Amino acid sequence: MSAKSIKVYAASKADLVAKVLRALKEWDWSRPVVVTLSDGQKKSDRQRGYQFGWVYKQIVEQLQGAGIDIEHSDGRLEPWNVDLLHEVMKRKILAPLVLEWGGTPFVMVDGEEVPTKALTTEGSMSRFCEYIARVKEFVWTHWEIAVPEPVDEYYQQIERDMRKTTLREAA
Structure with missing residues (x-):
């Protein structure tokens, strides 16, 4: 059973x-x-929901609203979506962070980079907070997109929890 x-x-x-x-x-x-x-310090469905349901969603809506598409290597243009944005952010933001944290983000398989299990913020609220901060910094630097403060109480609570973690670790 x-x-x-x-x-x-x-x-x-x-x-x-x-x-x-x-x-x-x-x-x-x-x-x-x-x-x-649990003490709530591990990345959870709540953080994943915040990442995809608020942060990525806000970025994608602004990219689409500005008419900014992603260009593939064959020249084809495609509108952004949260899954595509996540894959780009994993390579642009998370992979360098994993290296900073002492991990190995990719291995080579038949000449192609393949993400490893280390390519995650799993298990650490502080790493998740750092990743989200760098995503926000990246989209501001590249597209002048600012992720607004959440209006939904659910996402506001997650941001408060993230701020507490950041403040606790800074002390």
């Missing part, structure tokens, strides 16, 4: 208890319950 898990984000102990109790009321008790507690 496989275990099913529920991810719950809570900003306080009371919030956590309320959310877990609500989830357990609807639990199928014929299955085991798995509870994992």
